[in-house]
Amino acid sequence: MSWWKSLLPKRASDAQMNSELRFHIEELTEANIAAGMPPEEARRRAVLEFGGHEQLKEELRDVYRVRILDATVANLKSALRFIRKSPTFSATVILTLALAIGANSAVFSAIDAILLKPLSFPQSDQLMRLQQRHPKLSNPNAFVAPVRLEEWNRLNSTFQALTGYYTEDVSETSGALPEKFSESFVAPRFLQVWGVAPALGRDFTFEESRFGGPQAVIISDRFWRRRFAADPNAVGKKLRVGNFSPAIVGIMPASFLFPERDVDLWSPVPLDAPYAQKRESTWFTVIGRLKPGVPIDQARANLATVQDQLAQQFPKTDGDLSVAIEQLKETTIASSRRSLWLLFGSVSLLLLIACTNIVALLLARATQRQHEISVRFSMGAPRGALIAQLLTETFLLALFGALVGLLLANAASGIFRSLAARLPRVEEIHLDARIVLYSLACSVVVTLLCGLFPAIRGTRRNLSGSLNQTSRTQVSGRNPLQWLLVGIQVALAVTLLSGAGLLLRSFQELGRVSPGFDPSHILTFQISLSWGETADLKKLRQKTDRILEALRATPGVEAAAISVGVPGVPFKYQTELKLLEGRAESEPKLLADSHLVSASYFATMKIPMQEGALCRETDGPLAVVVNRSFANAYFTNSPAIGHHLDGSNLGYSGPAEIVGISGDAREAGLDQPPSPTVYWCAPIAEPGTYFLVRTRNAPMTMAETIRQQIYEIDPQRSVYDFAPLEQHFSDALAEGRLRTILLTFFAATALSLACIGLYGTLSYSVNVRQREVGLRLALGALRGQIIRQFLWQGLAVCIVGCVAGWALATASGRLLAGLLYGVSPTDIPTLASVVLLVLAVAAIASLIPATRAARVEPMQVLRNE
Amino acid sequence: MPIEKSDLLQGTLDMLILKIVALGPVHGYGISLRIRQISKEVLQVQQGSLYPALHRLEKRGWLEAEWGASEKGRQAKFYKLSAKGRKQLESEESNWNRLAAAVANIMQTAQ
Numbered sequence: 016m017s018w019w020k021s022l023l024p025k026r027a028s029d030a031q032m033n034s035e036l037r038f039h040i041e042e043l044t045e046a047n048i049a050a051g052m053p054p055e056e057a058r059r060r061a062v063l064e065f066g067g068h069e070q071l072k073e074e075l076r077d078v079y080r081v082r083i084l085d086a087t088v089a090n091l092k093s094a095l096r097f098i099r100k101s102p103t104f105s106a107t108v109i110l111t112l113a114l115a116i117g118a119n120s121a122v123f124s125a126i127d128a129i130l131l132k133p134l135s136f137p138q139s140d141q142l143m144r145l146q147q148r149h150p151k152l153s154n155p156n157a158f159v160a161p162v163r164l165e166e167w168n169r170l171n172s173t174f175q176a177l178t179g180y181y182t183e184d185v186s187e188t189s190g191a192l193p194e195k196f197s198e199s200f201v202a203p204r205f206l207q208v209w210g211v212a213p214a215l216g217r218d219f220t221f222e223e224s225r226f227g228g229p230q231a232v233i234i235s236d237r238f239w240r241r242r243f244a245a246d247p248n249a250v251g252k253k254l255r256v257g258n259f260s261p262a263i264v265g266i267m268p269a270s271f272l273f274p275e276r277d278v279d280l281w282s283p284v285p286l287d288a289p290y291a292q293k294r295e296s297t298w299f300t301v302i303g304r305l306k307p308g309v310p311i312d313q314a315r316a317n318l319a320t321v322q323d324q325l326a327q328q329f330p331k332t333d334g335d336l337s338v339a340i341e342q343l344k345e346t347t348i349a350s351s352r353r354s355l356w357l358l359f360g361s362v363s364l365l366l367l368i369a370c371t372n373i374v375a376l377l378l379a380r381a382t383q384r385q386h387e388i389s390v391r392f393s394m395g396a397p398r399g400a401l402i403a404q405l406l407t408e409t410f411l412l413a414l415f416g417a418l419v420g421l422l423l424a425n426a427a428s429g430i431f432r433s434l435a436a437r438l439p440r441v442e443e444i445h446l447d448a449r450i451v452l453y454s455l456a457c458s459v460v461v462t463l464l465c466g467l468f469p470a471i472r473g474t475r476r477n478l479s480g481s482l483n484q485t486s487r488t489q490v491s492g493r494n495p496l497q498w499l500l501v502g503i504q505v506a507l508a509v510t511l512l513s514g515a516g517l518l519l520r521s522f523q524e525l526g527r528v529s530p531g532f533d534p535s536h537i538l539t540f541q542i543s544l545s546w547g548e549t550a551d552l553k554k555l556r557q558k559t560d561r562i563l564e565a566l567r568a569t570p571g572v573e574a575a576a577i578s579v580g581v582p583g584v585p586f587k588y589q590t591e592l593k594l595l596e597g598r599a600e601s602e603p604k605l606l607a608d609s610h611l612v613s614a615s616y617f618a619t620m621k622i623p624m625q626e627g628a629l630c631r632e633t634d635g636p637l638a639v640v641v642n643r644s645f646a647n648a649y650f651t652n653s654p655a656i657g658h659h660l661d662g663s664n665l666g667y668s669g670p671a672e673i674v675g676i677s678g679d680a681r682e683a684g685l686d687q688p689p690s691p692t693v694y695w696c697a698p699i700a701e702p703g704t705y706f707l708v709r710t711r712n713a714p715m716t717m718a719e720t721i722r723q724q725i726y727e728i729d730p731q732r733s734v735y736d737f738a739p740l741e742q743h744f745s746d747a748l749a750e751g752r753l754r755t756i757l758l759t760f761f762a763a764t765a766l767s768l769a770c771i772g773l774y775g776t777l778s779y780s781v782n783v784r785q786r787e788v789g790l791r792l793a794l795g796a797l798r799g800q801i802i803r804q805f806l807w808q809g810l811a812v813c814i815v816g817c818v819a820g821w822a823l824a825t826a827s828g829r830l831l832a833g834l835l836y837g838v839s840p841t842d843i844p845t846l847a848s849v850v851l852l853v854l855a856v857a858a859i860a861s862l863i864p865a866t867r868a869a870r871v872e873p874m875q876v877l878r879n880e
Numbered sequence: 881m882p883i884e885k886s887d888l889l890q891g892t893l894d895m896l897i898l899k900i901v902a903l904g905p906v907h908g909y910g911i912s913l914r915i916r917q918i919s920k921e922v923l924q925v926q927q928g929s930l931y932p933a934l935h936r937l938e939k940r941g942w943l944e945a946e947w948g949a950s951e952k953g954r955q956a957k958f959y960k961l962s963a964k965g966r967k968q969l970e971s972e973e974s975n976w977n978r979l980a981a982a983v984a985n986i987m988q989t990a991q
Contacts, residue, residue: 031947035908035957038950039927042909045952066928074928078935393891393975397940 032072040065086400090407097408098415104380105412108373111771112416112461114764115369117423118362120454122757124428126355127453128444134344135272135443137210138307142343143314145177145301147336157339158297161286163325164202167301167338170321173314175306176204179299181284182275183702186543186733189255190242195543195735197277198232198256200284208304213265216250219283223264226285230261236269238279256280257545257731272443274347290550294332302343315340347439354754357830361511361761366457368507368765372772373465375500377409379779381473388474402470409466413458421446421454434753497776501809502816504769505853508762509820510827512849515762517831517838518755520845521686524837525748530583531680531689532620536573537707537740538714539581542725543733544702552699559700561728563613566708569724571717573709576619577698579611581705581740584747585684592693595659595670605649605660607641607691610682613698617677619709627656627675630696637671638696643679645691660693671695685744686836707740714739754834766853769816770860777809777861781868788868789876798869805868809861810854817850824849893925893933895976898961898969901943907956908934934959942968 040061047057062068098105133139145167146157159167159179168177179202186193206218213233223231232254234242243249253260261282267273284298285291291298305314318338325333381388391401425446432441542562548555559577566575592605614629616622617640626646630638639660646655659670679689700706710717718737725734745752781788788801828840838845900911900918911934912925937943942965950956961969 031957034955036927036931038907038954038956039909039912041954042950064927066926071928071931074932075935078932078939 029072032075036065036068036071086403087407090404091411093404094408094411098411101380104376105415107771108376108412109415109419111369111372111768112413112458113419113423115362115366115420115768116413116417116454116457116461117420117427118761118764119359119366119457120417120420120424120450121427121431122355122358122362123453124424124446124450125431125438125441125444126359127449129348129351129438129440130355132443134347134440135270138304139344140342141175141305141307142208143174143303143305143311144341144343144346145303145318146339146341148339149335150337159299159301160294160296161202161284161291161298162294163333164299164301165286166325167318167321168204170324171314171317173306173309173317174303176208177301177303178202178204178208179301180205180281181298181300181546182278183545184541184543184735185256185280185545186731187254187256187280188731189253193543193731193733195733196238196256196279197275198280198282199273199275199278201281202284202286202299205281205283208302209271210304211268211271214268215247216263216265219264224283224285226288228285230259231264231283232256232261233265233267233281234263235267235273235279236271239266254280256282257543272440274343276442294329303340311340311342351438351750353833354750357514357754357834358757358761360830361514361758364507364511365761365765365768366461367464368504368768368772370461370464371500371504371507372768372775373409373412373461374469375497375772375776377465377469378472378497378500379775381405381469384473392474398474401474402467405470405473406462406466409470410458410462413461413465414455416461417454417458420457421451424450424454434749434756438750438753497779498812501769501773501776502812502819504765504772505813505816505857506819506823508765508769509817509849509853510823511758511762511765512853513820513824513846514827514831515755515759516845516849517828517835517840517842518751518758520838520842521834521836522748522751522755525685528681528685528837530685531678532582532622534583534740534744536710536712536714537620538710538717538721539705539707539736539738539740539743540718540721540734541703541705541736542700543735544700544704546702549699549701555699558729559613559698562700562706562725563615563698565724565728566706566721569717569720571711571720573711574615574619575706575708576613576616577700577704577706578613578616579701579704580682581743582620582680582682582707583685583740584743585687593661595661607645607693608683610692610694611697611699611701611704612694614696616694616707619707620680622680623678625676625678627673630674630694638674639671640675640677640694640696641673642677642689642692642694644689645693646676648691684747686748751834766856769853770856773809773813773857774860774864777805778864778867780808781805781864784868785871785876788871789873792871793873793877801869801871802862802865805865806858806861809865810858813854813857813861817853820853821846821850891972892976893929894937895969895972896923896925897930897933897937898942898965898972901959902961902966902969905946905948905958905960907950907958909956911959937965941965 040058043061043064044054044058047060048054050057052060065071134142136142145159147159147163148157158181161179164177164179168174171177180199182197182199185196185198187196188194203219203224206212212218214236216233219231219233222228234249234254239245239249243252250263250266253262267281303314305311315338318340322333322336322338326336388401392398428444428446431444548558563575563577566572592607594605598605614631617624617629624640625643627640630640641655649655650658655673655676658673660673661670677694680692681687681689682692683690708714708717708721715737721737722734725732792798792801824846825841831840896915897911900906900914906914908927908930912927912930915923915925934943938945938959942962943959944962944965946958946960947955948958
């Protein structure tokens with residue numbers, strides 16, 4: 016293969032041209048002299064015969080001039096003509112590509128915005144999330160005590176600054192009605208760490224972050240526009256949040272995308288307050304900004320040293336603690352990475368299928384154009400030029416495809432945002448220059464993938480060697496290459512369908528799961544509460560009790576309870592517990608999820624008590640209920656009831672007696688098997704506590720009544736986040752559902768593409784072999800035989816494709832393993848039904864051309880001969 | 881009557897050049913001379929066609945060029961056939977023969 020050499024320019028220098036031409040003239044002159052002319056006359060005649068010297072040189076230069084621009088324009092023109100001349104073919108290719116590139120660009124826009132782009136803060140790669148880790152706690156939200164945050168900030172040498180925040184829902188009452196907002200309480204150096212200044216107003220002052228100092232709040236751009244209609248004079252006005260009246264000192268720019276996207280208010284929390292001095296408290300999500308150029312490992316080592324120092328100083332509280340440092344971006348997006356790459360993998364497969372399809376179309380096309388290509392060859396066109404022309408045609412088609420695809424992607428990104436509202440950074444998904452570039456790159460790759468092979472094959476010399484139309488009388492329409500392509504498409508489609516099928520089966524399995532409680536007719540909501548109230552637990556308990564009593568008294572309500580976290584929604588709070596009675600070293604550690612609930616929880620959720628009694632809500636000694644898994648896992652020899660747990664890990668003082676054993680419930684998510692769980696009966700409503708109400712009728716119909724009821728007891732509080740419990744399940748599964756919907760959509764598209772490919776190839780084969788069919792029918796073949804033969808030709812390829820696809824799906828099943836529930840990645844029934852589906856659809860796609868083949872009129876065909 | 885280039889089938893000149901060059905390294909003047917001699921003065925190739933064709937064939941890799949001394953000791957550019965050119969010549973020759981035979985056939989049969 017050296018056709019490419021002809022693409023490389025070779026050059027003859029001007030001097031060489033001159034001397035070559037001069038030689039010719041001199042030889043002519045000599046010949047003339049030899050013929051008897053006088054020298055002067057001989058030379059004159061020679062020059063005359065030779066013609067315009069300069070003009071000839073110009074023509075020679077033309078031979079070498081690489082006229083890229085001219086050639087490209089000419090190629091584009093002829094490509095446009097080609098597209099216009101064959102609108103059906105072009106539309107098919109463009110639409111196929113539009114779908115494939117559009118889907119690809121849409122998923123890429125999500126990947127780009129969520130995974131690839133840095134967070135939207137200045138030098139965001141310097142931003143780190145710091146956590147305190149305790150070897151006995153597996154709580155992912157390892158919040159940091161305020162004093163420790165200050166010590167870390169003071170003692171480290173690798174961070175520019177550390178800050179922290181915690182968020183709670185507040186009731187803002189300066190408007191007409193109490194309104195619920197999310198407010199973040201922030202440690203000093205907050206804006207310094209983010210590297211963002213308020214768009215209007217100023218940062219907090221030192222006094223404002225002191226205990227007893229003036230109260231200040233910075234508000235979000237969103238809040239400012241809604242509440243103050245973007246009035247610049249809003250700075251200085253006062254809000255009314257709970258019992259405080261902070262003055263607005265600043266307004267953040269709209270581009271400030273705080274990790275907790277609901278937050279509208281930021282207020283300083285005084286770290287010198289007496290209640291902030293406990294080393295055991297867990298308050299802050301800590302964010303730090305590294306010094307420029309400091310690698311993360313150095314920061315880790317540095318903080319480890321700092322924490323060692325603290326451990327020596329405070330062995331009781333800090334002895335076991337270590338510091339975990341992670342890129343902030345990493346902690347934000349880690350959960351969605353797998354889903355997104357899975358989707359990207361599947362749209363790439365889709366693009367591959369589309370390309371294969373187009374290769375088949377182009378190959379068929381090239382056969383039809385053989386004559387045109389032969390003519391061009393005999394006119395002296397170099398092969399490189401022909402390949403360039405064919406590639407230009409493909410490129411133009413790909414480009415149109417990409418443009419339509421971009422429009423689709425733009426529409427799809429809206430769908431993405433509404434389907435996946437829970438994805439991190441989803442609001443940052445936009446169609447921008449990078450996506451356009453990506454689509455263009457896609458079309459170039461597509462051009463090379465789809466165009467190169469047919470172009471090289473279509474311009475082979477032996478194909479174009481003759482102008483005569485031997486193909487007209489050729490009987491064979493077997494083109495193994497096109498059938499190979501169909502097989503590949505089927506295999507890839509089977510792979511995608513298997514993935515989609517497995518995800519669908521998981522969803523089905525999830526629907527069948529019995530959660531261990533009755534989620535129907537449960538209304539959940541929250542009430543604005545503050546951490547400050549938890550200072551007086553006794554009073555808070557009375558308040559909580561009063562609310563629960565009022566709820567129970569409401570007509571239409573059967574039961575009411577509270578729970579930190581919603582049952583059935585992922586919320587892990589696993590701790591190691593100790594038995595006062597002691598345990599042998601050989602026995603497993605007592606690891607259990609802790610749930611803080613009111614005693615009425617079991618009745619409300621209809622979780623059966625299997626042994627013992629309900630826990631008591633008294634000020635006396637604590638009593639807890641454990642679930643069946645806990646009892647079975649840790650108390651094989653002795654009854655669990657009667658043992659005492661040490662709850663000091665959780666901030667409870669004193670031993671807690673196990674008084675009852677409840678049935679297992681899937682508290683941590685429907686897709687999580689029940690784990691050992693301890694229910695601490697603490698009727699204390701903290702921020703984040705959910706109220707659960709069992710209603711007689713449809714849950715949401717009770718919302719207004721309940722809001723009214725609570726307003727009567729405590730007009731200061733806002734009630735919000737009303738939702739049926741089943742809605743929470745559905746939200747918790749939103750990402751999985753998005754994944755499933757998209758993958759199913761891609762797989763369906765892949766299957767239709769593969770069928771179009773099969774149909775097209777078989778139709779082509781039928782067309783080419785019409786003569787043969789006609790002949791055979793004339794000789795007495797039955798139409799049924801013809802149909803069977805073509806049907807089998809299509810199906811045989813599909814069967815091979817399915818086998819390959821099965822193998823591919825099994826091999827790639829491991830990618831899905833963590834995303835499945837209740838089915839194995841190589842689930843035979845799923846794979847088998849996918850194969851059956853594909854074969855059924857393939858049979859339909861083959862049947863149409865096959866019956867058409869059998870309808871051939873023998874006389875018609877033979878007459879055409 | 882001599883046949884000028886414009887009457888020559890496009891591509892035929894290339895084939896003629898390749899055929900001449902196949903006999904051995906030769907310069908442009910020699911090629912034009914031989915075409916005239918062998919065709920018994922029927923074909924006369926203009927320099928304006930010959931040299932662009934030569935350079936085109938060289939660029940395409942069918943001819944290789946080398947500077948050397950002519951019989952009279954002048955510096956001249958000699959062309960010779962490359963391996964690729966030889967293949968090309970073979971295929972063009974067989975095409976030509978088939979075409980010529982077909983045309984001759986028609987002319988004879990239709991008489």
